[in-house]
Amino acid sequence: MAEAKTVETETPTAALQRVPADASPALIKQIVDQDGGVILEEFFSRDQVRRFNEEIDPFMSELHAGPPDKVDLFEGFHGSNTKRLTNVVTLSKTFREEMIQDQRVLAIADELLLPVADSYQMTAAQVIQIGPGNKAQPLHRDLENWPIFRDLGPNTYNVTINFLTALCDFTEENGATRVIPGSSHWPDYQDRGKPADTFPALLNAGDVLLIDGKIAHGGGENRTADAFRRAMAWSFTIGWLTSEEAHAFVVPIDLVKTLPPKIQTLLGFRSFYNSSKEGGTLWQANYEDIAKYLEL
Template sequence: MTQPPRLHASESMQSITDALQEHGVVIVEDLLDQDLLTRFNAELDSHLSERAQGAERGFVNAVVADFFGEHTEHLAGLAAKSTVFATEVLTHPIYRGVCDAVLLPNCAAYQLNLGQVLNRGPGGTAQYLHRDEAVWVHVPKPRPTLQLASVVALRDFTAENGATRVIPGSHLWDPQRQPTDAEAIPAVMKAGSGIIYLGSTIHAAGANTTADQWRRGLHISYCVGWLRTEENQVLSIPMEQVRALPRESQNLLGFGVHDAVAQRGGYLGTVDLSDPVELIAAGKL
């Protein structure tokens, strides 16, 4: 089994991006430094009860409910619940650098696809192996890279508490090749480290076989700006909070225009033929 490459956050963006492109995955150690991790967890503590939500969560359909399982506490719409997320994690230089390299060649601007905390409790079963970009099944193949995803350990990830399992190199597989559980490697890592992977890389959450550990992880993914996102960011955060955010965050949350006119394309997402972010700045939204 090929282990995913591990690089420290202090290494060059080129090294991190090269490893990601070659293996489809890279573990970045200390992606969130200790201060940022502490402040982020402190904000999350007020929203998480470490109580399995099960069916009461109200997932969009039964397949999604089964995918996440009955032993997971789910916190979605993070930009509205955590200022640290909206202003520091979402715009983190490593995410920006990797997205610039991987997604920007395929769009005029990229955006947050989803930002959620998955708190997987004892008894949580393993997810089936999958590719995240399969949600856009209607985009014909071959296709460019549509998505960059990651899972950050907000507490230590171990094989026993359900660390994300990943198959390095699977982004290059023939689409007909089926993965096996034996090929999936748990991304064991300390709190603050993150596993970054392409949307075409096969992975899954592991089973939590511990008696008392809640595996708290941040799932954050970005996609090209011309796709509809999994999480509706515009309806997930009140406008009064949006107005207070930096412009960079507003754009990443999908409030800005995807303007491909300079690339001989068109524009998407205007309000009254204007860029909504400009209208927010002018006090018109």
């Protein structure tokens, strides 16, 4: 495991730091708390990325680009030439059996989210493919899914993290995600920054851009003629917030029964407890864990 080191700069003025995939969760948390994110190099193997892409390719080919039936938080948020695929747990064996069950992922999520709540859930797992000519995404913070946290600003809890996984190499030309390191500490979260403030997260396939809910970021402009930038944004959030994706209603129960209890919790098939924070039990049936009702 990589040794923890002291991070000296409180408000960074350069691109996000990069650490090896086996960096300790404590070091990762230290960097994320300071910068708002970190790049985890070679987190998933090229073979895992290849198999994942092969599994979701048929479903991606059936999608139409653009957001005709979606309501954008900001104009252009979804992208005019961007495809977005959800329900990845069901569609990809590699994701549900290897990636989401990766003990490094769960250890990092534990480190960042358990101080806030006793358990957490996967709020979304979304493949995002930015096509040629797609303009840069408006800058935003992921916690804006729950607007009260935007209003509370930097002193609020960090309630969500995003393991943005590169499914191809990210370059400035093909739409690498843009980030503003240190924007998690800005006093006014209505201020999302300007494109000139951003740095591109240049990634190799299999690298992970791990960001918290407080950092301003957005997908970059794809300036190529024929290249597609594909990534998977999969996010965890504390258990007492409503998830972006309704996994409990779209993932087949027979598939859920093959997964470990912690993964069932991530998908909303087990109740949420918050006893260490003197909070109540949520998402239950007859005052018992929903897993009993579902016979898990």
